[in-house]
Amino acid sequence: MTTGQRIKLLRQRAGMTRTVLAGLVGKSPDWVKSVETGRIQPPRLTTLAQIARVLQVPVQSLITAEEQIVLSTSTTHPALPAVREALNQWPISRDEPPTSLEHIAARIDVAWRVRHASPDHRTVIGRLLPDLIRDTQLAIRAYQGSDRNAAHAQLADVLGLTQMFLAYQNAADLLWRVVDRAMLAAQESGDPIALAQAAWFAIEVHRDAGDWDTAQSINQQVITALGPHLPDADTDLLAMYGALHAAAAFTAARSGRSGPAWRAWDEADRVVRNLPTGYYQRVTSFSRPVMIAHAVTLEVELHKGDRAVRMATTEQANAIPSRPRRARHLIEVARGHHLGHQHEATIGLLNRAYHTAPETIRFNTYARQIAYDLLTGPPALRRQAADLAVKVGLAG
Structure with missing residues (x-):
């Protein structure tokens, strides 16, 4: 049972x-x-x-x-202790001069760029996060007025990166603290984009915890709050508005509600068609290529594996510029094949995900569960399944 x-x-x-x-x-x-x-x-x-x-x-x-x-083989990244230590520090001294906001902004931009470009993105951002957490917290204490608001927005951005690092690790206590601190920092900033991004991250955590009502409540509140800003919204704010609708679609599908899921997806798709060609939102990955990936995920969550598989194409997967996001999409397509008991295709896709971004598949619960299931699959594929189990960390 x-x-x-x-x-x-x-x-x-x-x-x-x-x-x-x-x-x-x-x-x-x-x-x-x-x-x-x-x-x-x-x-x-x-x-x-x-x-x-x-x-x-x-x-x-x-x-x-x-x-x-x-459950017992959940992966923990070697950089977790350093990130935990940084989050446990509350800088209160003003003796040292703060880092300039421009310099912090440049470092945050680099962190997001390498996060999307690196196959081992947790390792890369795990090195950057401790200093970024410290410097943004110091900046909040040192600056006043509009600069302090900007520092709050930067802290919320850094904590979003931190949440991506912490996801699927044995650090639930840190994860929830990061979510709360990011929302507070975003509210203090007064920046609608910072608020939308922090809310998007909060929605992710509540959804993964199975608290769909709270996830949808946060989602709707922030969508409503963005309404007055939309007539004069720039591309990034419009993208966040679309990403929040995509998030609502995901939550509805996770809870088995097909109609609301596809209505929210349609609204997100309407938004993405008005964004410039080639645009890619760095926090949520909201973009034209990712909308099909979202559709595949909806079908998988609704247990429509055959429809998910029909939607997915190699060209569409390759169009996703972010390596971690591309790997996650390949895992979702593998889930679709797994629902249809198409074992060889499932193994092939999970191997593609591994070669795209190894740290994505090692920390993905679905990939690990599928890899374990395949160990007792067709005898002809068990050697491949065993190799895959090693790659995802189920066996040494």
Whole structure:
């Protein structure tokens, strides 16, 4: 039995409805249903522990041996301790002169550029983040007026990079702190782009946690807040408006709501068609090439693997300039093939994702789960599956 099936059985044995269980663990009934039916990945261990306490069973009784392997081999990047230390520091001294905002802006720009260009993007930005976190925090203390507002916007930007570094690592405490601090910094900045970007990151975390109601609430509030700015909006703000609609589409699809998902996608597609040719939003990757990638993800989340596979083309994947984003798209296409039990194509795509950006696939829960599933797949492909398991970190 899967984790979801075990939760359902134990919940029913306890005489508890999905609504009651959801309320006791701070989730929605739809989230409980999605876990029980396998629509989403098993919850994190902290959430499983909550569920076990409510059902009055040991947490081990909720997890299969196979899922325990995937959960227990979560990857942690070597740069995590240095990033954690930087986040735990609160510079209060004004003895040293602050770094100029222009210099910080240039370093942030470099960090985003190498993040998209590097196959090992976590390693690259992991080296840059500690000093960037420190210098942006010092700038906020040192500057006043409009310069201080700009420093707040820069800190929110740096914390967005930090969230991308922390994603899918065993650092949930840091991740939530980063989300909160980024939203506060963006609000202090008064910059609508900074606010939109920080909200986009917050939506990502709430969605991954299965808190779809909060994700959609934040999404709608920020879309509404951007409304007055749209008549005079520049390209970057318009792109963020479109990216937020794409985010809403993703959340709706994750929760199994096809109609709202595609309506939000249509609005995002309308926005992207008005952006300059070749434009690529550096934080969200919102762009023309990525809109098809979003569509593939929606079909996969809606369990329409055959439709996802038909949408995907090699040319479209190659048009995505960001290596991590391209690798993530290849993983999504692999998920589509995996839904159709097309094992050889699945392995081929995951290998392409690995060669595109190894650190993307190593930290991707879906890729790791698929790699584990393939170990017990067709005998003729087990050697390839074993090689893939090594690449994603399931075996040494």
